[in-house]
Amino acid sequence: MKLKDVAALLNSSGIDEPQKEAEALLSLLLKVDRTAIYLNDPYIADEVILPLIRSRQRRQPLAYIVGEVEFYGLRITVGTGVLIPRPETELLVVEAIRALSARPQPTLRVLDLCTGSGCIALSIARAYPHSHVIAIDASEAALDYARVNSTINNIHNVEFLQGDLFAPIRDRLTVPLLTFTGGFSLIISNPPYIKSPDIDGLQPEIRLYEPPEALDGGTDGLTFYRRILAAAGDYLSTDGLIMLEIGDDQATDITDIASATNFKSVIIKKDYAQRERFAIIQR
Numbered sequence: 001m002k003l004k005d006v007a008a009l010l011n012s013s014g015i016d017e018p019q020k021e022a023e024a025l026l027s028l029l030l031k032v033d034r035t036a037i038y039l040n041d042p043y044i045a046d047e048v049i050l051p052l053i054r055s056r057q058r059r060q061p062l063a064y065i066v067g068e069v070e071f072y073g074l075r076i077t078v079g080t081g082v083l084i085p086r087p088e089t090e091l092l093v094v095e096a097i098r099a100l101s102a103r104p105q106p107t108l109r110v111l112d113l114c115t116g117s118g119c120i121a122l123s124i125a126r127a128y129p130h131s132h133v134i135a136i137d138a139s140e141a142a143l144d145y146a147r148v149n150s151t152i153n154n155i156h157n158v159e160f161l162q163g164d165l166f167a168p169i170r171d172r173l174t175v176p177l178l179t180f181t182g183g184f185s186l187i188i189s190n191p192p193y194i195k196s197p198d199i200d201g202l203q204p205e206i207r208l209y210e211p212p213e214a215l216d217g218g219t220d221g222l223t224f225y226r227r228i229l230a231a232a233g234d235y236l237s238t239d240g241l242i243m244l245e246i247g248d249d250q251a252t253d254i255t256d257i258a259s260a261t262n263f264k265s266v267i268i269k270k271d272y273a274q275r276e277r278f279a280i281i282q283r
């Protein structure tokens, strides 16, 4: 079977970008880049490619089949049990790095809540090699990926902790990287924010394969924002920032929650599609 045959099969199964996905599958199996596939138009045996095509026909996400994605220049391994980092989350990282560079500090402490694959924590830690980053997730499976991602990208200034939001640092005041004098310069999070009733309507790649606990933000999608903002003041430095990825219909609610939890400044940023997707919050 050749590239065009793989693309045709994917297309007939209703896959959105069949050509791009066919290229990705061939380059994975042949361990060559996409240019080489176009130059050589290689043949690949049916018994090698068909199991992968069948996985895609069952709507297993391409990223899980390939086993990794690129995120902000990092290799991020993914698979069952961890959310696939989304390109728009790179914009949250860009905003965070920009904000931190505008306010240089002798000790930079960053807390990434709901870290998943570690993509946000690792990107910031690499940009600021002398920072201390603590990354927390409730899921041990996700943290296994995050730790692998830390190793393969040779980033060693992130400490990964398992638990419910702030609990691991609340309960373990002995966390080596953290002395609470001063608090965190940045608390950043891309928490679960899909409304529970909306989960059934998501595309099958997400609904059937990505971990539900990475998606479900409670009945109104806001549970995690309420919990994070209610507690963040105890862990944030005086002039620290909170940066959150939000759903594109949540800006007003987030602004209200921030004000109810005594944060006076909320700046909402848009993504490339001009949707309101990020909140930068301060005292």
Ligand SMILES: C[S@@+](CC[C@H](N)C(=O)[O-])C[C@H]1O[C@@H](n2cnc3c(N)ncnc32)[C@H](O)[C@@H]1O
Binding pocket: 083, 084, 085, 086, 089, 113, 114, 115, 116, 117, 118, 119, 120, 136, 137, 138, 139, 142, 163, 164, 165, 189, 190, 191, 192, 193, 213, 214, 215
């Ligand atoms: C939307 S995913 C974000 C993952 C990653 N930060 C990213 O941007 O790709 C949300 C993450 O929150 C984690 N999570 C869910 N409930 C949590 C809780 N109570 N405390 C900490 N993490 C939680 C999930 O395991 C999942 O990894």
